Structures are given as C-alpha cells and as structure tokens.
Amino acid sequence: MLARQFLLGIVSFVCFVKSDPENSKNLPPTHELNKNFTINYQEVFQSSSLTCVKTVEVVKNNSKKGDQVAVYASIETFHSTVKIIEETVQHEDFDHKSATIYSEHVAEVVVSYSKVVTALVEHPSIEKGCHGKLKEVNISVQKIINAYTQVGVCVKKVVEKKGGVDTITLSSLNLELNFMDLEVENEDAEFEEDPNEKKHLKGTHTHQDKAGDKE
Structure with missing residues (x-):
C-alpha cells in the first residue's frame, strides 16, 4: 500500500512540475524506495512540503x-x-x-492546507465544486496529526510557528482539525529558541481563542 501511494504521488509531482519546472529538482527519486520499501524520509517530507506550499x-x-x-x-495534486x-x-x-525531525515539514503541510481553504472560501462557486475533495484532504491531514500524537509528538506549537490554522474559516466550511493536548518532555521536541524554557508542547488556535490571538 505504501509503495503504491508513493509511486502515485510521484506521478502527481510530475504533473505539478509541468506548471512549475523548477520543481523537477525536488522530486523524490523512485530508487529511494527499495525492494523492502525502505523510505528516504528526508526526500519524502521535503518534496511533499514544497509541493503543498507551492x-x-x-x-x-x-x-x-x-x-x-x-x-x-491542483487540490487533487495536494491530496495525493x-x-x-x-x-x-x-x-x-x-x-x-x-x-x-520532520515535524516542521508536516507543519508546513498543515498550514498550507489551511491557506488553500482560506483561498477557496473567497470564491464560493469554485469552493463548492471542490468541497468534496477538500473533505478528503482534511481527513488525510487529521490522520497525519493523529499519527504524530500516537508516537508522542504534538505538532501544535510548530504549526503555530509556521503561521497557524485558521479554524474559523475551516469551521465555516464544516471542516475541522483536532490537535490533542500532549505534553512531551523530550529535548528533541522543543523548537523554542530559549533553551531554558520548559519542553512542553501546548496551545493552538481554537474556536474560542482564535479571534483574540490571530496575528
């Protein structure tokens, strides 16, 4: 399953390159997936986050x-x-x-998804034709967040540092991303510049506090 998705994703990347040739140097080479399905995480996350941002x-x-x-x-490419x-x-x-290690790339993907939704909400007729696909993207993004939570890493803080999620806009389209509160006491999980700050990952935008803390 993983191999099939990976190869299908490469096809999507190629389609994306047609509109932006500079992306060709960022495509994950197929040889990174060997016969044992070993994945080059660096290539996957860098290429994927770049594609989502663009x-x-x-x-x-x-x-x-x-x-x-x-x-x-474009949303199909994003979803793939x-x-x-x-x-x-x-x-x-x-x-x-x-x-x-790859939480910042994942955060870029999450924030990019929020930006896509924000862009589409300004064009209701276009959003209506893409809403079903947006729901599929939302489900996949949520599964990524859940997978991170399962291994003890919360990406909320990193997502906020990358620009945050516009939960109000998502909610207006009946879309939602749930970040579970998770405290991780691990040096690798800390992304603040102050080395003396407690290594707890807390806080993200919610429906209640979004209006007050959005920059």
Missing part, C-alpha cells in the same frame, strides 16, 4: 481567474501529496524521533 499559490491564482478545473486539479505523508507516518519504522 500548490497554495497555484490555487490562489487559478481561483482569481475563475478556473475551477485547474483549481480542482498529503496521502504520501499519511502513508509514510503510518509506516512501522516511523517513530518519535522521526516524527520530531
């Missing part, structure tokens, strides 16, 4: 043009990319250490 701009531009077909295709990460974090070798 897809945000593609969605914004095509939404402004009113090109629903192009927007839907997120599915690669979803399958990767569910791999038996993906543990607490791996989750911590």
Whole structure:
C-alpha cells in the first residue's frame, strides 16, 4: 500500500512540475524506495512540503481567474501529496524521533492546507465544486496529526510557528482539525529558541481563542 501511494504521488509531482519546472529538482527519486520499501524520509517530507506550499499559490491564482478545473486539479495534486505523508507516518519504522525531525515539514503541510481553504472560501462557486475533495484532504491531514500524537509528538506549537490554522474559516466550511493536548518532555521536541524554557508542547488556535490571538 505504501509503495503504491508513493509511486502515485510521484506521478502527481510530475504533473505539478509541468506548471512549475523548477520543481523537477525536488522530486523524490523512485530508487529511494527499495525492494523492502525502505523510505528516504528526508526526500519524502521535503518534496511533499514544497509541493503543498507551492500548490497554495497555484490555487490562489487559478481561483482569481475563475478556473475551477485547474483549481480542482491542483487540490487533487495536494491530496495525493498529503496521502504520501499519511502513508509514510503510518509506516512501522516511523517513530518519535522521526516524527520530531520532520515535524516542521508536516507543519508546513498543515498550514498550507489551511491557506488553500482560506483561498477557496473567497470564491464560493469554485469552493463548492471542490468541497468534496477538500473533505478528503482534511481527513488525510487529521490522520497525519493523529499519527504524530500516537508516537508522542504534538505538532501544535510548530504549526503555530509556521503561521497557524485558521479554524474559523475551516469551521465555516464544516471542516475541522483536532490537535490533542500532549505534553512531551523530550529535548528533541522543543523548537523554542530559549533553551531554558520548559519542553512542553501546548496551545493552538481554537474556536474560542482564535479571534483574540490571530496575528
């Protein structure tokens, strides 16, 4: 299953490169997946997060043009990319250490998803045609968050440092991401610059506090 998703994702990456040739150097090479399905996490997470970040701009531009077909295709690419990460974090070798190392890439994906939703909510007719696919993306992103929680890593703080999730906008489309409160006392899990700060991962935007702390 993982191998199939990985290869399908590469096809999606190739489609994305057609619209942005500079992405070709970031594609994860197929030889990284050997006969034992060993994954090069670095390639997977870097390439996937880059694709998601750039897809945000593609969605914004095509939404402004009113090109629903192009927007839907971009969201399909986004979903295929997120599915690669979803399958990767569910791999038996993906543990607490791996989750911590690649948490910033995962955070970029989560934030990019929020930005895609924000872009689409400004174009209701286009969003309506893509809503079903957005729900699928939301499910996959939530599964990634859940997988991180299962290995003892909470990405809430890292997501906020990358720009946060607009929970109000997501809620307006009946979409939601749930970050479980999780305290991890592990040096690798700390991303604050102050080395003396307690190593607890707490807080994210909620429906109640979003309006007060959004920058």
